[in-house]
Amino acid sequence: GAVVSQHPSWVICKSGTSVKIECRSLDFQATTMFWYRQFPKQSLMLMATSNEGSKATYEQGVEKDKFLINHASLTLSTLTVTSAHPEDSSFYICSATRDRGTNTEAFFGQGTRLTVV
Amino acid sequence: DAKTTQPPSMDCAEGRAANLPCNHSTISGNEYVYWYRQIHSQGPQYIIHGLKNNETNEMASLIITEDRKSSTLILPHATLRDTAVYYCIVISTGANNLFFGTGTRLTVIP
Numbered sequence: 001g002a003v004v005s006q007h008p009s010w011v012i013c014k015s016g017t018s019v020k021i022e023c024r025s026l027d028f029q030a031t032t033m034f035w036y037r038q039f040p041k042q043s044l045m046l047m048a049t050s051n052e053g054s055k056a057t058y059e060q061g062v063e064k065d066k067f068l069i070n071h072a073s074l075t076l077s078t079l080t081v082t083s084a085h086p087e088d089s090s091f092y093i094c095s096a097t098r099d100r101g102t103n104t105e106a107f108f109g110q111g112t113r114l115t116v117v
Numbered sequence: 118d119a120k121t122t123q124p125p126s127m128d129c130a131e132g133r134a135a136n137l138p139c140n141h142s143t144i145s146g147n148e149y150v151y152w153y154r155q156i157h158s159q160g161p162q163y164i165i166h167g168l169k170n171n172e173t174n175e176m177a178s179l180i181i182t183e184d185r186k187s188s189t190l191i192l193p194h195a196t197l198r199d200t201a202v203y204y205c206i207v208i209s210t211g212a213n214n215l216f217f218g219t220g221t222r223l224t225v226i227p
Contacts, residue, residue: 006160034215043204044161044217057213093160097212103149103168104212108160 003027004096006109013084013116021079021112023094029074030096031104035067038091038111050077084116120144121205126222129199135192137221139205142186148209150181152190154201155220161204164190195225 003026013019023033032051036044048069050056056069066088068080077096081088094109122140129135141150149168153161165172165179167188172179178191192199204220 004160031211032213036217043202043219046214046216049214091158095161095215097208097215099211102147102210103166104208104210105166106151106206106208106212106215107163108153110160111158113158 004030004094004107004109006094006112008112009110010113011115013114015085015116016083018080018082019084019114021081021092021094021114023077023079023096023109025075025096025098025107028096028098030077031099032097033071033077034095034097034106035069035077035079036093036095038093044093047079081114084114086116089114089116120148120207120216121218123203123205123218123221125219126224128224128226129192129195131197131225131227132194135195135199135223135225137190137192137203137205137223138187139190140187141205141207144185144207145209148207150179150185150188151206151208152177152179152203153206154199154203156201164203166208195223197225197227199223200225 005024007022035047047062048056048058050071052071058064071077093111097106151166152164155161167179181188202220202222
């Protein structure tokens with residue numbers, strides 16, 4: 001079945017540094033990729049929608065200069081957390097969709113636990 | 118904004134059927150109902166989806182009302198490993214956003 005791979009699964013970084021998270025669709029070309037952030041005991045919060053070859057669409061309240069999204073190919077999207085601070089510590093999840101006729105399927109990565117110290 | 122509402126939590130005895138409801142009263146004709154579950158510190162795992170007919174697979178059954186305004190996910194024989202947060206979402210063709218509601222935290226009790 002379709003698989004979305006997210007890397008790394010966890011990362012610890014120092015305050016002020018940048019961290020890049022990769023999201024790959026392994027055996028299909030993703031129409032769209034989504035990035036989420038999830039705080040403990042809360043639901044997934046959509047941060048941005050990413051389409052290959054175009055600028056990402058950010059949800060209200062999400063700083064596009066802080067959370068840089070690059071979607072250079074149909075199988076890879078990256079999220080870079082720039083100048084990370086402790087409040088950016090969270091669980092980040094990506095999703096990739098695939099269109100099958102009238103049905104659009106969504107597949108999720110395993111998530112990345114970011115801890116900023 | 119999420120287009121689904123679910124009860125925040127439910128308990129189910131091990132071995133019994135777990136019935137998780139979802140309301141999606143504003144669903145439109147081209148939107149499918151998808152169910153995922155999330156176990157702590159993992160990404161959401163696909164369970165089942167449907168458009169208007171009831172569906173069944175090796176994991177669960179999905180019952181969608183005739184007016185499509187609500188659905189129920191059924192885990193026929195809940196086990197302790199089914200303890201998770203279950204999300205019901207609607208996905209349209211060529212979705213350009215994918216919002217999650219609060220989900221239902223299912224606790225299977227021994």
